[in-house]
Amino acid sequence: LSDRLGNVFDRLKGRGALSESDVREAMREIRIALLEADVALPVVRRFIDAVTEKAIGQDVLKSVTPGQQVVKIVDDELVDMLGGTEVEGLNFAAKPPVVIMMVGLQGSGKTTTTAKLGKLIRQKHGKKALMASLDVNRPAAQEQLKVLGEQVEVATLPIIEGQQPVDIARRAMESAKLQAADVLLLDTAGRLHVDEALMAEMKAIAGVSTPTEVLLVVDSLTGQDAVNVAQSFTGEVPLTGVVLTRMDGDARGGAALSMRYVTGKPIKFAGTGEKLDAIEAFDPRRVAGRILGMGDVVSLVEKAAESIKQDEAEALAKKMAQGQFDLDDLRMQLKQMQNMGGLGMLAGMLPGMKKAKAAMAASNMDDRVLLHMDAIIGSMTPKERTKPALLNAKRKKRVAAGSGTDVQTVNKVLKMHQEMGRAMKQIKKMGGMKGLGALFG
């Protein structure tokens, strides 16, 4: 999307107000981008309509470019459609045991999420939970939950072979009451596809357990399929929320936007890995950023506008885009980063920076090295700064001596420069710097 937005911004540059044709043109690109991010067509339509209506005729604020303004409107609307800024947690407002029922297709992550929630409920909410598997379809499904229960230290209902799901649900209710459990988590069976038998089973289980929460668990990587699944469940069982699993994968976030629209229910959690603490409250802001594909570009722009001089930034963006990023640039970049709140913060916002940051951590790059960096680069000849390959062992020793450091630290700086150059290229590939360049301009 950033590539497209970059082009849109170029065209929008230097306008005073957002005209209808400006906005419509921008929306054409955004429409394609959303479809590429796996957002369902009806959702895309509604989204584009909403943004168009808001954007047309809006005066462009003096302090920002039309491009920035469109990004902001698109971002705001995405966040809004994803559920706004208020996080919706689990609803415990019922007579205990509060029943939380998990539904979804086979392999979507129900059992794992059940255990994750069990742990969360015990640790974060300090409540006593009981977990029960009603999955009699898959061999060892009940055993799987039992093992997970031991890992997260949450009790599971003892397994009785041959018992049917509805009977297990009844027994789980009784057992939860007897144990004075606050919460009962019901992990149900899925199917490979949505079918009538599955829906009938879910209805029957809901009938005997009157759940306070019915959470639809969907795999965010399945994109359009996830939307169809959500559609099938909606109206059949009284859903109260959605859990999107595998958000640690390379899902582009489109499923989230569709899911919210199709079910009309809040996305409550995002599963972010196989480990049992890999679950997070769903964050619309982050996912909106992911759909836009530019990291948290909006706040980056806001910060950048404050602290970077526009011409400096443009020159740097141009150099980076051409793949020329020498040690002098690194030095300047570091100064700007410091103005913008430090390395860590910037790394968190720019997609490509994460890699550079990880590389830094891997090479033991710490604040001390950062402090020396200026002196080290300062001790090199101008030629070496533009062409670090010139630095042989002897010269490295001299530079180390000149900067009061050692060869190891000099090597670290050179490694960091290499990694950042690589990250910049990656950003360029994603069109990010182009977008940024246009935003600054």
Ligand code: GDP
């Ligand atoms: P179920 O059939 O719906 O009960 O699915 P399971 O809970 O058994 O999960 C199926 C597989 O998906 C398991 O290997 C889980 O470890 C994995 N899984 C579940 N949630 C996540 C997640 O958020 N991220 C990743 N990477 N894997 C997950």
Ligand code: MG
């Ligand atoms: Mg399961």
